[in-house]
Structures are given as structure tokens and as C-alpha cells.
Amino acid sequence: MEKARESLRVWKERVEQELDRVVAFWLEHSHDQELGGFFTCLGHDGKVFDDLKYVWLQARQVWMYCRLYRNFQRFHHAELLDAAKAGGELLLRCARVAPPGRKCAFVLTRDGRPAKVQRTIFSECFYTMAMDELWRVTGEGRYQTEAVEMMDQIVHWVREDPRGLGQPQLSGAPAAEPMAVPMMLLNLVQQLSEDNTALASKYAELGDWCAHRILQHVQRDGQAVLENVSVHGGELPGCLGRHQNPGHALEAGWFLLRYASRKGDPELRAHIIDKFLLLPFHSGWDPEFGGLFYFQDADGLCPTQLEWDMKLWWPHCEAMVAFLMAYHDTGDPALLRLFDQVAEYTFRQFRDSEHGEWFGYLNRQGKVALTIKGGPFKGCFHVPRCLAMCEELLGSLLSRVAVDREPTCSPPAPAVPTRGGAK
């Protein structure tokens, strides 16, 4: 046990230092001091190579800064708060394509004009996360109103009528549910419900619905998590039906672990660890070069996505959080060993010791394939969220008197700080 405790202590120190370096990178390179919001297209040395403002990444950075400001004493300073507020104001002013309609752009020009729209809910989801956090750090009600109104719009699109998203109705389009949709909604329910009895109650049924829908993605007698299933919970034909994304399943895993903890349901927790953590990890880990494959086919066929065998930063971030949270909630040392395996690979392969932050895209062999630190899909989000959550989980584990005791199968009572969102 002393060995496990020592490992936790060492990881806490590494993670803490790394979080400092990562936040420093974004503080130094990403702020648009003139027009508000963030540059996220950053080269290996932080130099801006494009000034487009991707709405997902604007909103995620606002969320991340608020979270850090709110939960970490050392980040509780005006530079983060002011940048988050400026980013939030840019979103309020510019994200919506045709106000008062709530559909948001996918990408804006530097000065906030919409350049591209996706026919999905994700810009709006990250917008909601940003607004809810801004409310929490500033106490300004207009942010919360914005968050809740957008949330209700998203729920309407998902559960009642998707027409506002602009997707054409085609007779041959499969009635497919991407796992991202209930995942994202469950994440929003957890975000909005944190320390908020009224909203927790309002969204309780939605949270159950999300969990149920995510669990339907476990298919083939429990032997595979499939990214897309039919809206009735069956397997879909073709590549779409066989598509797997191990990192995404692991992320769903820790969203569901939080759900199971709130429910106090150890049976559900064991099922989640089995299906959303161990299964995708064992099938998705590259036995030859290490790291998680990006995409797989459930029949073992070759995926049609060109990047299928690349190693991306974010699945590894999600795996770190998932295994550490699962260890935190169960005390099973096998889960700590898996955290250790993933975290060692991740720190060794993705971290840039020269300029800070992490590389995002490695080839199968683990060599850096893209030297960018940020781009259309990589911003100030997965890396700091992972590090912040790991720091808190490790802190909670180390603070337990019980940590010296032999772990058992019955989980120790989870520490309260890890239950709410990224806390």
C-alpha cells in the first residue's frame, strides 16, 4: 500500500506541475486582447497560424478558465476571470447565427462573423457549459438564464423536434443515435445540476434518459461499445453500425461513473467499469506500439477513416480520468495500474517539454505527426480538464485515512469534491 500511496503522491506532483505549464501556455499565447475570445490555432511554439474562432473551443476555454478560477486557489486570479468573461461576451454577442434563433455557428471570423454552421447540437452544448460556469464565477443571473434557455432548446431539438438544426429529411438516412448526443446531454445535466437542487430536480429524468441511451450502445451481448446504434437501441448495418471510438467510450465511462455515484448504485458502477473502461481499453490499446487507436471496426475490419490508427491526445486524457476515477470509487488496484500505464504513455508521448502543452496527433508509432498545439478541434480543454480532474482525484485519494488499508471490492465512500462536474 505504501507503494500505491507513493505512486499517487508522485503523480499528484507531476500532474500539478503539468497543469501549471499548460495553463501558462494558453495564458501566454491564446488571448485576443483586442477583440476578446481566444486564438486556438497555435503552432508548436504557440504562434498563431490562423485567427478563426471555433465556437466549441471558445466556449470550452471559457468553461475551463472559470472552472480553474473557481476550484483552484492558485488559478483564482483576475487574468483568467477577465479572459473568460471577454470570451463569454464574444459568444453572447456573436455565436448565434440568426438571433433570436438559438442555432450557433461552428466557426466565427476573428471579429465574430459566422463563417460556418454545423447541423448538430455541439456548439450550443459548449455554449451552455460556458454560460453556466460564467454564472457560477460571476453570480450574474443573465449567464444562467442564457445557459438554461439554451439547454431547453437543445433538449427540444434532441427529444422533440430536430428540424431547427437544419438537417434535411432523407428517406434513406438511418435513424441513428450517435453516442455523443446522450453523452453531451448527460454532461450538461451534471454541469447544470451541481449544487443546484432546483435544476437537479428539473433535469433528473433527462439524466436517467441519457444514461439509459448511452448504456444502449453496449451491443453484441455486452462485447462491444458501438458509437452509433438505432434510436431503438439496435445495431445498425454497415460501417456506421460497426464504428468504434475507444477514447469516446472511456469518456462516456467517466460521465456514467459520476452518474452511478450520484445514484449510489455499485452494481451499475461495476457494469460501467467492465463495459466502458475495460472493454474499450483492452480492444483499443495498440499491442505493438502502445496508445489507443482512434477508430476501430467491431468486426475487426479496416476502418475507412484515414486517421484510424493515429494516437490522439484526447482519448488518452479521457482514459486517465476514467481509470483514476474508477480507482477512486472502488479502490481496485488493477484500475490504478491501468491509470499508470495510460498516464506514463501519455506523458512520455504527447507532452512537449520544450514549449509546453501537448502535441495532439501522433502516428501509430507514436511519432508527432502534426506539430500544432491547437487547431480546429484542439484547444484549452481536454488536457487541462484531465490534469485538473486528476489533481483533484489524487488529492482526494491521498487525503483519505483509508488509503493505507488493503482495498476491497466494496467501494469506499466517494469524497464529495469529485462528484460535481470536473471537481
Add this chain to the structure above:
Amino acid sequence: MEKARESLRVWKERVEQELDRVVAFWLEHSHDQELGGFFTCLGHDGKVFDDLKYVWLQARQVWMYCRLYRNFQRFHHAELLDAAKAGGELLLRCARVAPPGRKCAFVLTRDGRPAKVQRTIFSECFYTMAMDELWRVTGEGRYQTEAVEMMDQIVHWVREDPRGLGQPQLSGAPAAEPMAVPMMLLNLVQQLSEDNTALASKYAELGDWCAHRILQHVQRDGQAVLENVSVHGGELPGCLGRHQNPGHALEAGWFLLRYASRKGDPELRAHIIDKFLLLPFHSGWDPEFGGLFYFQDADGLCPTQLEWDMKLWWPHCEAMVAFLMAYHDTGDPALLRLFDQVAEYTFRQFRDSEHGEWFGYLNRQGKVALTIKGGPFKGCFHVPRCLAMCEELLGSLLSRVAVDREPTCSPPAPAVPTRGGAK
């Protein structure tokens, strides 16, 4: 010179045999005997792994089969013609999303229901190519009517009013012209004008416009071909403006070489060889592992596309055609050496000697990254088109009495058979 002649002879034999093997692969594995059209999602051994019907690929295979049937005695048999007609009927019956509107789907279910629509002109362009060829092999006027009506619709979308494509009008969207648009239109002009004085006359001004617009993609004082420029022919800011695709520039190169030949303009031909062949080849060829990079950034920055350093089959097909056509049209032995360099790499790395056809996607080092022979974007098109065109060009070169003479800078008179489309 005897050496050059021997090289041409050897290549003609290799190319001819390879075309036979490639066509045999598609004949054996891709026909949907029951419902018409083609399966294009084929594994390394030809096994169907998805039965979706991508409209680009349906139409391209119809076009390819007709072309082979029409121009090669050994492919002039009913199996190709019947399959092409069945594919054409599927397109006529099912490609349009909402007839009588002319917008076509991007992908259909096996039984022809639309599953996805793109807000671009490309499904419609390949549809036009297919219909024009079907007219040429069957003599049935309804196919030509369909081709010309669709062509006029496409020209209307491109030059007059794009609203029928369904793209949202966004104030921040750059007024960009992807090179693919005038390229595709020039290709269609060449297709429809072949041995057709009336249509050649109808589309002459359009052909000039296309060539002018493609030439505008040469930027930075002639030092770079950029994939996207402003509609006024200027460089665009950011990644979009710096984006380069060497294989695409080479393909544009041979479209333009045909244009220059029809015009009888050797000055233009020299410019095209310089800017669309030599420039992209020298900047796009990987000095370390060989092969053409898929994408590049004109400032030498890291592209944001994950697959940027992969080696794809089709840019190498286009480079083979471009260099052989340029050699055919000029007699410059340096161009034959470049053909030889590209073709040796291509035959060595992409060809599958076991199951036939070519692998489509290699990693930077040249190792097969995706084992599929067909998928959403790879069908019966680039490989057989390249081989068929090379066979014809090599035949034309070998039949010349002039081939034994020392080549000079003044081009020999081009042989007529290479001028019309892929002939």
C-alpha cells in the same frame, strides 16, 4: 533514344496488364446483380464490407466502363456495357433527392434511397459525365438530354445563383473559390465537347472561363498553386488560403494541357508544365520516403488535416497522367524521367499483386495504412482512368516515327487520339 523507346515499350506492357487486372477486380467484386449499380466498399480481397452506394463512385464507374467499352477493343463486351447501363438507370431513378429538382444525393442506400446530400456540385458533375458516356455508347438521346440539362443546372449554380445548393449565406464565410470547381467544369466541357461541334461551340466560352479561373490559383509571383483563392483571384487569409494539394494541382495540370492542345498554344503549355506539374511535384514529393504528400501549407507550416503526410493512390495516378501527357506533347525527356520516377514508386507501393487493384492509403513511410480497395471515396475510377490514359499515350508515342529523333524544345504535333477526354 532507343533507351527511351524501350522504356515506353516496357511501360506500355506493364500498364496494359495492370489495367486488365484492375478491371477484372471490379467486374468480379463490385456488381450489384440484383439491384443495379456497384458496391464500392470492398476489402483487400474484394469482399463487400458496406453496401452503401456513393453517387460519385456509381457515376464514375458508369463513365469508366463506357470509356473502356468505347475505346478498347478488349473491353468491348456486353458485361461492361450492361453493368454501365444498370448503373446509369439506378442514377436516373434514384440520384436526385427531390425530382424534378436536379440536386443529387451524395450517398444512397443499396436500394437507392438518399442517405446524405452534400451542398456542392460534385455528385451532379459525375452524374453528367456518366450520362454523356452512356449516350456515346448506346446512342440513346435521353442520356444526352439528361447530361446537358444537368450541365446547364451546374453552370447556373456556379456562375449565376448558388442558392439551389442549399449552402447557408453567412456574413463571415469567405468568398472562396476551391480549384475543384473550375477544374470539374473544365473536365465536363472537355467531356461534352468531344467530337461534338455544337456542344463544343456552346461551351467554348465556359471552357475559357474555367481555364482562366484555374490559372488564377497560381499565386505568390508564380511560386505556389493554392487550392483556394478569392473569387477575384487573390490569396485568402489563414489555413484556407495557404492550403495546397499537390496531386490536385497535377490533375488540374493535365486538364489544362488538354485545353492548351486544343487551343494550339505552346506558350500556355509551357506555363502549365512549369506551374501545375513541376512546381507541385518538386514541393510535394517527400524527399525522405518518396511519394507525394496529400496536403501542404504554402508557408511550410504544419497542415491541420490529420492525413496530410499520407500517400494516397489518386495523386500518384494524376501525376503519372500529367507527366506522360506533358512528355507526349513536348518530347522533353526530363518529363519522361519524372513519369518514370512516379510510376515506379506507384507500381511498387500501391499495387496489390495478391488480390488485384491498388491499396489507396499508405502512411508517410509507404506502408499500407488502410487495407481497403474501395470505400466512400475510392472506386473504379482513378486507377483504371490513369492506366487507360497511359496505355493510349504510350501507344501514341510508340507509333510515332518521330520517336527515334532527338527531342527538341519545340513540341511534336500531338497525336489526335489523346485530345478527346481520356482518350
